[in-house]
Amino acid sequence: xxxxxxxxxxxxxxxxxxxxxxxxxxxxxxxxxxxxxxxxxxxxxxxxxxxxxxxxxxxxxxxxxxxxxxxxxxxxxxxxxxxxxxxxxxxxxxxxxxxxxxxxxxxxxxxxxxxxxxxxxxxxxxxxxxxxxxxxxxxxxxxxxxxxxxxxxxxxxxxxxxxxxxxxxxxxxxxxxxxxxxxxxxxxxx
Amino acid sequence: xxxxxxxxxxxxxxxxxxxxxxxxxxxxxxxxxxxxxxxxxxxxxxxxxxxxxxxxxxxxxxxxxxxxxxxxxxxxxxxxxxxxxxxxxxxxxxxxxxxxxxxxxxxxxxxxxxxxxxxxxxxxxxxxxxxxxxxxxxxxxxxxxxxxxxxxxxxxxxxxxxxxxxxxxxxxxxxxxxxxxxxxxxxxxx
Amino acid sequence: xxxxxxxxxxxxxxxxxxxxxxxxxxxxxxxxxxxxxxxxxxxxxxxxxxxxxxxxxxxxxxxxxxxxxxxxxxxxxxxxxxxxxxxxxxxxxxxxxxxxxxxxxxxxxxxxxxxxxxxxxxxxxxxxxxxxxxxxxxxxxxxxxxxxxxxxxxxxxxxxxxxxxxxxxxxxxxxxxxxxxxxxxxxxxx
Amino acid sequence: xxxxxxxxxxxxxxxxxxxxxxxxxxxxxxxxxxxxxxxxxxxxxxxxxxxxxxxxxxxxxxxxxxxxxxxxxxxxxxxxxxxxxxxxxxxxxxxxxxxxxxxxxxxxxxxxxxxxxxxxxxxxxxxxxxxxxxxxxxxxxxxxxxxxxxxxxxxxxxxxxxxxxxxxxxxxxxxxxxxxxxxxxxxxxx
DNA sequence: AATGAATGAGTTTTCATTCAT
DNA sequence: GATGAATGAAAACTCATTCAT
Numbered sequence: 001x002x003x004x005x006x007x008x009x010x011x012x013x014x015x016x017x018x019x020x021x022x023x024x025x026x027x028x029x030x031x032x033x034x035x036x037x038x039x040x041x042x043x044x045x046x047x048x049x050x051x052x053x054x055x056x057x058x059x060x061x062x063x064x065x066x067x068x069x070x071x072x073x074x075x076x077x078x079x080x081x082x083x084x085x086x087x088x089x090x091x092x093x094x095x096x097x098x099x100x101x102x103x104x105x106x107x108x109x110x111x112x113x114x115x116x117x118x119x120x121x122x123x124x125x126x127x128x129x130x131x132x133x134x135x136x137x138x139x140x141x142x143x144x145x146x147x148x149x150x151x152x153x154x155x156x157x158x159x160x161x162x163x164x165x166x167x168x169x170x171x172x173x174x175x176x177x178x179x180x181x182x183x184x185x186x187x188x189x190x
Numbered sequence: 191x192x193x194x195x196x197x198x199x200x201x202x203x204x205x206x207x208x209x210x211x212x213x214x215x216x217x218x219x220x221x222x223x224x225x226x227x228x229x230x231x232x233x234x235x236x237x238x239x240x241x242x243x244x245x246x247x248x249x250x251x252x253x254x255x256x257x258x259x260x261x262x263x264x265x266x267x268x269x270x271x272x273x274x275x276x277x278x279x280x281x282x283x284x285x286x287x288x289x290x291x292x293x294x295x296x297x298x299x300x301x302x303x304x305x306x307x308x309x310x311x312x313x314x315x316x317x318x319x320x321x322x323x324x325x326x327x328x329x330x331x332x333x334x335x336x337x338x339x340x341x342x343x344x345x346x347x348x349x350x351x352x353x354x355x356x357x358x359x360x361x362x363x364x365x366x367x368x369x370x371x372x373x374x375x376x377x378x379x380x
Numbered sequence: 381x382x383x384x385x386x387x388x389x390x391x392x393x394x395x396x397x398x399x400x401x402x403x404x405x406x407x408x409x410x411x412x413x414x415x416x417x418x419x420x421x422x423x424x425x426x427x428x429x430x431x432x433x434x435x436x437x438x439x440x441x442x443x444x445x446x447x448x449x450x451x452x453x454x455x456x457x458x459x460x461x462x463x464x465x466x467x468x469x470x471x472x473x474x475x476x477x478x479x480x481x482x483x484x485x486x487x488x489x490x491x492x493x494x495x496x497x498x499x500x501x502x503x504x505x506x507x508x509x510x511x512x513x514x515x516x517x518x519x520x521x522x523x524x525x526x527x528x529x530x531x532x533x534x535x536x537x538x539x540x541x542x543x544x545x546x547x548x549x550x551x552x553x554x555x556x557x558x559x560x561x562x563x564x565x566x567x568x569x570x
Numbered sequence: 571x572x573x574x575x576x577x578x579x580x581x582x583x584x585x586x587x588x589x590x591x592x593x594x595x596x597x598x599x600x601x602x603x604x605x606x607x608x609x610x611x612x613x614x615x616x617x618x619x620x621x622x623x624x625x626x627x628x629x630x631x632x633x634x635x636x637x638x639x640x641x642x643x644x645x646x647x648x649x650x651x652x653x654x655x656x657x658x659x660x661x662x663x664x665x666x667x668x669x670x671x672x673x674x675x676x677x678x679x680x681x682x683x684x685x686x687x688x689x690x691x692x693x694x695x696x697x698x699x700x701x702x703x704x705x706x707x708x709x710x711x712x713x714x715x716x717x718x719x720x721x722x723x724x725x726x727x728x729x730x731x732x733x734x735x736x737x738x739x740x741x742x743x744x745x746x747x748x749x750x751x752x753x754x755x756x757x758x759x760x
Numbered sequence: 761a762a763t764g765a766a767t768g769a770g771t772t773t774t775c776a777t778t779c780a781t
Numbered sequence: 782g783a784t785g786a787a788t789g790a791a792a793a794c795t796c797a798t799t800c801a802t
Contacts, residue, residue, distance in 0.1 A: 005782090026216035027302035030776055032224050032786095041785040042778080049775065103300060109357075110214035110297055145369050148358070152350040153373050160346025164338055167299075168375065179335050187377035193802085194765065219792060230767045336801065385761085400680065406596030407682035411764095420763040422799080431797065483680060489737075490594035490677055501798055523751050528738070532730040533753050540726025544718055547679075559715050563723055567757035573781085574786065600772060610788045616774065 009047055011037040013058050017100040025055075025107040054139055056115040060121070062101040067125045069094040076131075080141050083132060088184065091155060092177055102162070126151075142188050157184060164189040199237055201227040206291040215245075215297045245303035250323050252291040253312040259284040261318060270331050273322060278374065281345060282367055285352040292352070316341075332378050340378055347374060383398040387439040391429055393438050397480040405435075435493040440501070442481040447505045449474040456511075460521050463512060468564065471535060472557055475542040482542070506531075522568050530568055537564060579617055581607040583628050587670040595625075595677045614697060625683035632671040633692040639664040650711050653702060658754065661725060662747055665732040672732070696721075710759050724754055 019028045030051055033042040050053035070090045074083055095102045104171035108114045133150050136142035140149060162181055165172045205226035218336045220241055224231040237334045238244035260280045264273055285292045298304045323340050326332035332340060351370055395416035399408045410431055414421040428434035445552055450470045454463055475482045488494045512532050516522035522530060545552045585606035589598045600621055604611040618624035640660045644653055665672045678684045703720050706712035712720060731750055735742045 022300075023302040024215065024297070024300035026214070026297075034785095042782055045777070046782065068801065083762080086775090095276025107214075107297070107300060108363055110211070110293060112213045112217040143369075143373070146366070149351065149366065149369060149373075152354045153347045153370070156346040156348070157343045157377075158346070160342040160351065161339065164342045169336070176336070176339065177335075179339060180343070183333070183339075183377040186379075187373040189349075189376075198765095220794080221792075231793090232768065232795075233766055236765065241793070386743060402680075403682040404680035406594070409795080414764095421797090422764065423762055425762065425798070487594075487677070487680060490591070492593045492597040523749075523753070528734055528748070528751060529731065529746065529753075531748070532734045533727045536726040536728070536730025537723045537757075538726070539730065540718065540722040543665040543679075544618070544643065544722045548718070556716070556719065559713075559719060560723070563713070563719075563757040566759075567727075569756075580781080599770085601770095611772090612789065613787055621772070670784065702785095 003046075007035070008039060008043070010049060010056070011039065013061060014045065016054065016058055017062075017104055020104045020107060021100045025104075025111050025113070030054075052113045054113060055108070055111070056118050058079075058104065059108050059114055059118055062098075062105050063122045063125060065098065065101060066094050066105070069098075070126075071128060079140050080136055084136060084141070085181065086153065087129070087132065088158075088181060089177070091158050092162070092180070092185050095158060096172060099162065102159070122173075136188075140190050144188050153187060154184055158186075196235070198227070198229065198233070201229070202234065202237060202244070203251060206244065206248055207294055208253075210294045210297060211290045215294075215301050215303070242303045242305075245298070245301065246305060246308045248294065249298050249304055249308055250311065252295050253286075253315055255288065255291060256284050257296070257315045259288075260316075270322075270326055270329050274326060274331070275371065277319070277322060278344065278348075278371060279367070281348050282352070282370070285348060289352065289356050296349075304321070312364060323375075326378075330380050333380050343377060344374055347377075385427075388417070388419060388423070388558045391419065392424065392427060392434070393441060396434070396438055399443075399486055400484045400487060404467065405484075405491050405493070410434075419421050432493045432495075435488070435491070436498050437487050438497065439494055439498055442478075442485050443502045443505055444487070445478065445481060446474050449478075450506075451508060460516055460519050461510075464516060464521070465508070465561065467512065468534065468538075468561060469557070472542070472560070475538060476552060479542065479546050482539070516568075520570050523570050533567060534564055537567075573615070578607070578613070579611065581609070582614065582617060583631060586624065586628055587674055590674045590677060591670045595674075595681050595683070600624075619677075622683045622685075625678070625681065626659070626685060626688045629675065629678050629684055629688055632668075632675050632692065632708065633695055635668065635671060636664050636675070636694045639668075640696075643678055646671070650702075650709050654706060657702065658724065658728075658751060659747070661728050662732070662750070665728060666742060669732065669736050676729075697751070706758075710760050713760050718721070720758055723757060727754060727757075 012033065016028070016033050019032060019036055019050075030044055031041045033046045037044075044054070048057060070087060072086075072090055072093075074090070076083070078086075079138050129151060132149055133142065133147050137144050158180070161176075162172070164170075165176075202223065206218070206223050209222055209226055212352070220234055221231050223244075224234050227234075234244070238247060260277060262280055263278050264280070266273070268276075288339075315370050317343060320337055323332065323337050351366075352362070354360075355366075392413065396413050398409070399412060399416055410424055411421045413434075414424045417424075424434070428437060441479070450467060452466075452470055452473075454466050454470070456463070458466075509531060510527055513522065513527050518525050538560070541556075544550075545556075580593075582603065585604050587600070589602055589606055601612055603624075604614050607614075614624070618627060640657060642656075642660055644656050644660070646653065648656075679711050699721060700717055703712065703717050707714050728750070731746075732742070734740075735746075
């Protein structure tokens with residue numbers, strides 16, 4: 001899998017994301033992806049050795065993208081609540097702006113495509129979040145409970161809300177995200 | 191005379207759930223399902239016209255099951271917080287006791303199998319939850335904000351936590367659910 | 381294949397004929413036949429060992445029936461033209477009154493069901509026709525040409541006309557059959 | 571680049587015709603066709619969406635072919651009997667030279683594969699024959715009777731004779747066709 | 761004998777992957 | 782590298798036949 005043409009890779013990724021959002025991981029074929037990416041089926045195999053490879057590469061791409069967005073604008077040196085709010089907003093931002101990627105990542109967890117190795121790599125990416133939560137507890141901003149409980153609570157509530165918004169077709173207003181943050185903060189604050 | 195064996199539907203459902211949890215919707219074949227259900231492939235087609243039909247029927251079954259569990263022990267006449275806690279616990283209970291069903295339902299949202307019709311039917315099932323939330327707001331227990339915001343917040347946070355527990359292999363203690371409820375309540379309370 | 385219940389055999393035969401007329405030999409299944417005959421699939425196998433057996437038995441039945449009708453009212457002692465006209469009319473009669481059987485017999489010639497043995501038996505049934513044609517030639521009524529040429533000419537022209545009538549939905553009038561006989565006679569007469 | 575091989579359609583058609591002649595429409599499978607056409611099963615589905623499509627396409631092809639042959643060498647301006655004899659000979663020619671196609675067309679009339687649409691199209695193809703028969707009647711060459719009666723008589727008698735010849739294994743001599751034409755002409759002439 | 765559910769071999773069809781151009 | 786036709790293994794589905802009741 002050599003990146004012979006960055007544009008093509010992008011086309012393939014975006015075509016795949018579009019299709020997965022429409023029909024799920026179970027419903028897509030290599031030739032559909034090729035057609036949606038406006039290339040020949042054979043060309044797909046120049047860029048990716050096989051289907052699992054393509055899915056794994058896209059998975060990694062999305063995870064990296066997510067992580068980049070999560071920590072955008074974030075400064076460890078800033079006060080805790082500032083940092084927390086930035087990251088929280090970034091979580092929302094990623095899921096809102098890249099809903100197709102969020103859906104794809106979701107679908108991958110139970111797919112036979114993603115290898116344990118790929119999963120392991122992605123686990124490491126969110127380490128900085130742990131650090132933040134840890135600090136929040138030390139500085140008495142957050143309840144002193146298990147990190148994963150805090151983190152899953154935060155991400156789960158965001159996830160579900162964005163999903164709902166997308167499926168119901170309701171636009172998300174900044175007042176909504178404001179309320180959502182308030183709920184989250186009330187939940188987690190010490 | 192030989193009659194249709196009603197336990198067979200149950201066998202097929204449970205085999206399918208097991209396989210979906212293991213390999214995702216994308217990874218399962220009709221013959222695998224048959225084998226796991228210890229019946230012949232052809233028999234599958236006596237009970238379900240085709241693969242989408244099987245998946246849709248299982249989807250409906252799981253949704254019904256979920257709804258039944260959600261309102262188990264719930265009395266509209268009880269005080270609000272009692273009722274709320276029961277339902278909250280039931281949400282947790284369903285996802286913990288029937289994690290395979292929760293996973294399956296999740297996977298279905300983007301699958302090409304579930305028809306719009308099936309989706310519509312399931313939407314109607316959670317109407318009573320709205321009523322409870324509505325009452326909670328009237329009685330000033332809950333924050334006066336959009337119902338779906340409250341509901342998705344609640345279910346999202348539960349979802350994610352149970353998922354995490356299952357994948358990490360960590361047993362859920364009753365102290366964990368107690369904490370989780372506390373977080374949720376702090377978030378939603380007026 | 382024991383004839384346990386004559387009624388059932390008749391039901392099976394008539395159901396099969398109806399279905400073959402509708403969808404051809406290639407389109408019918410044992411369970412369809414059973415359903416059309418208002419019996420269970422398993423019951424079919426009490427009356428006929430298997431599908432080829434059923435088709436062969438029906439084939440034999442139809443051939444016998446055809447032969448019976450062909451020679452109905454026919455007296456070898458009658459004058460040639462009288463006998464010829466009777467048989468000619470009977471050929472028409474069989475195909476008109478039992479079009480489904482005629483269609484079935486037609487379809488069978490190229491089917492993998494009919495064994496050489498069955499075909500052989502049926503060949504023998506039309507021997508008396510040869511005799512008649514032979515006599516017609518001797519008595520100088522018919523052209524002195526190959527028997528099969530005469531016979532296929534006769535039956536072919538009848539066949540096609542009845543087929544056309546059935547497919548176009550046009551009722552056959554006795555004036556039509558009169559004309560048809562005239563054509564045939566003009567062709568074959570010495 | 572690789573282009574669709576147009577000879578492949580011909581290979582598939584000829585393989586199908588061969589098999590249908592051998593075992594009838596009811597006895598052929600897609601993989602047998604593929605094998606006989608020396609291609610992979612999947613390749614069949616590049617050229618034809620499914621089995622009914624293949625059969626319908628072949629049906630249309632054979633009907634077109636038949637029609638072309640029927641009117642080969644035929645000039646409307648020629649004297650009636652010349653034109654009539656040419657077409658009559660062409661009818662014989664098609665059935666003799668392309669007996670497999672004639673058999674296939676015959677088998678199709680009651681098959682579940684041929685759609686009403688396909689049947690309709692083929693009906694239109696023999697319109698010119700009507701015109702000829704019409705003219706024959708006007709010019710007092712033919713008996714003044716229903717067109718279809720004349721036409722089915724003609725084609726039916728040819729059909730059956732060629733069928734007989736093929737199944738009995740008897741070679742058709744030009745003297746046979748001469749006689750057959752004589753019979754037909756005697757029948758139809760005014 | 762009658763039933764119709766169950767079976768599994770066989771059929772149709774799909775699709776990841778290869779290959780000739 | 783790009784193409785899309787070709788491949789064939791595997792999936793979905795059918796159906797003649799059996800079998801428990």
